Amino acid sequence: MYRIQKLKVEKKAIILAHNYQRPEIQDIADFVGDSLELSLYATQTDAKIIVFCGVNFMAETASILNPDKTVLIPDVNALCPMASMLPADLVRLYRRKYPKAKVVLYINSLAEAKAHCDAVCTSANAAEVVSRVDSELILFGPDANLARYAQVKSNKEIIPIPQYSFCPVHKLFNKSDVIRLKREHRDAMVLAHPECDPSVWEVADFVGSTSRMYREVLISKADKFIIATEKGLLHRLKKDRGDAVFIPAYDEAICVNMRLHTLEKVYLCLRDEKYKIKLPPKITSMAREPIEFMLKIRETQK
Numbered sequence: 212m213y214r215i216q217k218l219k220v221e222k223k224a225i226i227l228a229h230n231y232q233r234p235e236i237q238d239i240a241d242f243v244g245d246s247l248e249l250s251l252y253a254t255q256t257d258a259k260i261i262v263f264c265g266v267n268f269m270a271e272t273a274s275i276l277n278p279d280k281t282v283l284i285p286d287v288n289a290l291c292p293m294a295s296m297l298p299a300d301l302v303r304l305y306r307r308k309y310p311k312a313k314v315v316l317y318i319n320s321l322a323e324a325k326a327h328c329d330a331v332c333t334s335a336n337a338a339e340v341v342s343r344v345d346s347e348l349i350l351f352g353p354d355a356n357l358a359r360y361a362q363v364k365s366n367k368e369i370i371p372i373p374q375y376s377f378c379p380v381h382k383l384f385n386k387s388d389v390i391r392l393k394r395e396h397r398d399a400m401v402l403a404h405p406e407c408d409p410s411v412w413e414v415a416d417f418v419g420s421t422s423r424m425y426r427e428v429l430i431s432k433a434d435k436f437i438i439a440t441e442k443g444l445l446h447r448l449k450k451d452r453g454d455a456v457f458i459p460a461y462d463e464a465i466c467v468n469m470r471l472h473t474l475e476k477v478y479l480c481l482r483d484e485k486y487k488i489k490l491p492p493k494i495t496s497m498a499r500e501p502i503e504f505m506l507k508i509r510e511t512q513k
C-alpha cells in the first residue's frame with residue numbers, strides 16, 4: 212500500500228474506485244462513488260494520471276471527459292457484460308426502426324454505442340435525463356429494468372433496447388428472498404438498486420442508485436438495513452455507519468468483473484503506466500456531447 216501511495220504522489224496520479232470494488236481498493240482510493248460521482252470527479256481533478264478501478268465503460272467515460280489526461284485501468288479485462296449487450300450497430304438499427312425517438316443510454320454502455328445516442332444517464336439521474344430529452348418516445352438501453360424505472364418516474368413512453376438486457380449481478384435478487392429476510396429482520400429497512408427486477412422494488416422501502424442508497428443510509432434513523440445491490444457497497448456503508456447492521460439481500464451478489472482489480476494490479480498499473488484507455492478521436496468527440504448533456508443537467512440543478 213505504501214508503494215502505491217508513493218507512486219501516486221511521484222506521478223501526480225489519483226485513484227478512483229467504484230462502490231463495487233474490493234474493500235482494499237476502496238481503502239486506497241482518493242475517491243469512491245457511483246458512475247455519476249466518478250465522472251464528475253474526473254472532470255474536476257488536476258491530476259495528470261487517473262487510475263480508474265471500475266469496469267471499462269467507466270474508464271472510457273473518464274477518458275472522453277479528459278482527453279488531455281492519461282486514464283489507466285489496472286485490469287484490461289474488466290468488462291461489463293450488460294454494456295456488451297448493446298453494440299453500436301444495434302443502436303443504429305433501433306434508430307432506423309424508430310426515426311422519431313430519441314436515444315438515452317445508461318452510462319453502463321460502450322463508448323461506440325454512446326457515440327450514437329442523444330443523452331447519457333446514470334441510475335442516479337435516469338428519470339431527470341429522460342424528462343429533459345426533447346421527445347415523448349425514448350429508446351433506452353442497455354438495462355431493461357432501469358428503462359422501466361425511468362418510465363415510471365418520467366411518464367414518457369420508453370422502449371428498452373435491447374428488450375431483455377440485464378445486469379447479471381442484479382438479476383440474482385428476487386422478491387421471495389427479500390420477503391424472507393424482512394420476516395427475519397422486521398425492523399430492517401430494505402434498499403434496492405433500480406437494476407433489480409421491478410418485483411424487488413415492490414418490497415423495498417427505498418429504490419435508488421448506490422450514491423442515493425448511501426445517502427439514505429447516512430440520514431436514516433434505522434439501524435438495520437437489507438441491501439439489494441452488489442456487495443461491495445456494504446464496505447462503504449459499514450465504514451460510515453459503524454453503529455448499523457447491514458444484511459446483503461443475496462450473499463453471492465458479486466460483480467466478478469469489478470473485482471478483477473487487485474492492489475498488486477493497481478501498483479503495476481501505476482508503475483508501468485498501463486493499461487491506457489485509447490479511443491478513436493471520432494468516438495471521443497461523438498460520445499462527449501451526450502455525456503455533457505447529462506452533466507449540464509446536474510449543473511442546472513445545483
Ligand code: SF4
Pocket residue numbers: 231266290291292293294319378379380381441466467468469
Ligand atoms: S454490476 Fe452489473 S452493470 Fe455493474 S459492472 Fe457488474 S455486470 Fe456491469
